[in-house]
Amino acid sequence: MNILIVDDQVSVQKSTSYALRAMGHETFIANNTKQAERILEEEPIHAMFLDVMLGPESGLDFLPKLPELGVEIPVIVFTAQTSVEAAVEAMRRGAHDYIQKPFIPEDIKQKLAKLEQQRKLTTKVRELEGRVASNQPALLLESNEPAMKKAFDMAFRAAPSEATVLILGPSGTGKTVLARSVHERSARADKPFVTINCPSLSKELLESELFGHVKGSFTGALKDTWGKVATADGGTLFLDEIGEVPLEIQPKLLRLLQDREYERVGDTRTRKANVRLIAATNRDLAKEVAEGRFREDLFYRLKVIGVEMPALVDRPGDMPVLMENYLKFFAAAKGQPKLKFSREAALALADYTWPGNLRELRNVVERAVILSSGEEIEPADLPEEFTSKSEESSAVRPGHFVTIDRLEEEHIRRVVAKVDSLDQAAKIMGIDIATLYRKRKRLGMVTTTIDTSKRVEA
Numbered sequence: 009m010n011i012l013i014v015d016d017q018v019s020v021q022k023s024t025s026y027a028l029r030a031m032g033h034e035t036f037i038a039n040n041t042k043q044a045e046r047i048l049e050e051e052p053i054h055a056m057f058l059d060v061m062l063g064p065e066s067g068l069d070f071l072p073k074l075p076e077l078g079v080e081i082p083v084i085v086f087t088a089q090t091s092v093e094a095a096v097e098a099m100r101r102g103a104h105d106y107i108q109k110p111f112i113p114e115d116i117k118q119k120l121a122k123l124e125q126q127r128k129l130t131t132k133v134r135e136l137e138g139r140v141a142s143n144q145p146a147l148l149l150e151s152n153e154p155a156m157k158k159a160f161d162m163a164f165r166a167a168p169s170e171a172t173v174l175i176l177g178p179s180g181t182g183k184t185v186l187a188r189s190v191h192e193r194s195a196r197a198d199k200p201f202v203t204i205n206c207p208s209l210s211k212e213l214l215e216s217e218l219f220g221h222v223k224g225s226f227t228g229a230l231k232d233t234w235g236k237v238a239t240a241d242g243g244t245l246f247l248d249e250i251g252e253v254p255l256e257i258q259p260k261l262l263r264l265l266q267d268r269e270y271e272r273v274g275d276t277r278t279r280k281a282n283v284r285l286i287a288a289t290n291r292d293l294a295k296e297v298a299e300g301r302f303r304e305d306l307f308y309r310l311k312v313i314g315v316e317m318p319a320l321v322d323r324p325g326d327m328p329v330l331m332e333n334y335l336k337f338f339a340a341a342k343g344q345p346k347l348k349f350s351r352e353a354a355l356a357l358a359d360y361t362w363p364g365n366l367r368e369l370r371n372v373v374e375r376a377v378i379l380s381s382g383e384e385i386e387p388a389d390l391p392e393e394f395t396s397k398s399e400e401s402s403a404v405r406p407g408h409f410v411t412i413d414r415l416e417e418e419h420i421r422r423v424v425a426k427v428d429s430l431d432q433a434a435k436i437m438g439i440d441i442a443t444l445y446r447k448r449k450r451l452g453m454v455t456t457t458i459d460t461s462k463r464v465e466a
């Protein structure tokens with residue numbers, strides 16, 4: 009953490025700073041509140057030690073000013089041993105804790121350990137509150153499919169390291185979820201996970217959002233700000249859609265990655281960044297490099313660990329578990345925990361190409377649960393594209409591992425859908441009608457008696 013010590017006694021400044029640095033923190037010293045204000049403006053400070061007796065000034069009066077300065081950090085005050093009132097008053101004015109003078113380095117260590125513990129708890133509580141409030145379906149971070157297994161394995165093996173991870177894959181495949189899971193499995197887990205969505209901002213705003221800016225550095229820069237690099241201090245910065253970062257900003261990102269250094273917009277001072285970077289894109293970055301839209305050096309720096317998320321259509325083996333997971337969640341929310349997919353609806357879902365990947369699957373299942381009126385979800389509860397199947401929307405495509413039965417069923421279904429009678433379908437398939445009937449029965453495609461004259465349900 010970056011910690012500011014505000015005290016006019018050199019011996020206190022030195023001993024506090026020494027104890028904090030020994031714990032691995034960065035320290036900044038101010039003799040009075042004016043200097044403290046300047047440092048707070050210039051540095052991303054995470055906590056403050058403040059003396060209540062600052063020569064002619066009162067540290068107590070400085071406490072209520074902090075929110076006005078936009079500073080929301082924990083403050084530990086130094087009080088004289090005899091002054092219990094000052095300690096009480098400081099807490100009343102917003103201090104987090106207090107230490108009585110004289111103190112030993114161990115006191116500083118203990119107070120800070122307590123503060124860090126509280127910070128961890130606050131982060132955890134916020135995260136849990138977020139999860140409860142958003143009430144999300146469970147995340148499935150295991151797979152039956154080799155390509156997905158490889159991606160999870162690669163990402164989670166790299167998680168405890170400091171290595172930059174680049175997650176590639178189509179939209180909705182779970183890149184953001186994976187980035188967060190990597191962070192949660194790292195030593196930085198109790199520090200912030202900060203996302204920056206690169207394409208949603210103009211070039212100027214993106215730079216300022218990343219690195220911060222100083223007042224007056226561009227039109228609209230009305231006060232000094234700290235960017236997301238500073239907010240993520242100690243934690244992970246997730247650069248979503250990195251493929252869309254303008255070329256002008258790419259050298260700055262490269263420097264951040266290579267040297268962990270940056271400057272705020274309009275500031276000459278170089279600062280150190282303590283962030284782990286994870287980036288994601290649905291663009292083909294190698295192609296972007298070849299076409300001159302993405303710097304090659306940045307690409308290779310980002311790709312220390314490259315993880316490729318497969319499209320959902322390439323994960324047929326995971327479909328049953330994913331479908332059930334979403335169904336369980338939305339059905340329980342509707343108060344119908346026993347709701348099931350009918351066989352036809354399950355097949356229609358399995359046969360679809362899922363251009364929107366997991367995001368689309370989740371939405372389709374949620375919609376179907378809402379629309380269903382019986383004990384089973386029927387094809388009619390699915391969007392139109394699921395019932396008007398085209399040949400391309402089948403799961404039975406080259407390279408897909410399906411059983412012979414599945415292949416046979418798909419073929420029968422397609423032929424039957426295109427002709428007017430089962431007789432005709434049997435002829436096309438080169439089998440007699442009785443064989444076709446037996447096959448359909450065995451594959452669970454018929455429930456009632458056969459009518460060979462009419463077109464039947466596919």
Ligand SMILES: Nc1ncnc2c1ncn2[C@@H]1O[C@H](COP(=O)(O)OP(=O)(O)OP(=O)(O)O)[C@@H](O)[C@H]1O
Pocket residue numbers: 146147148149177178179180181182183184185186248290366367370
């Ligand atoms: N492992 C998972 N288990 C269950 N649901 C998941 C999983 N991963 C992602 N999802 C769900 O899929 C949706 C899309 O996930 P996410 O936002 O991570 O995808 P993305 O690849 O980052 O998308 P985009 O490229 O559009 O930003 C979310 O609703 C998320 O909850």
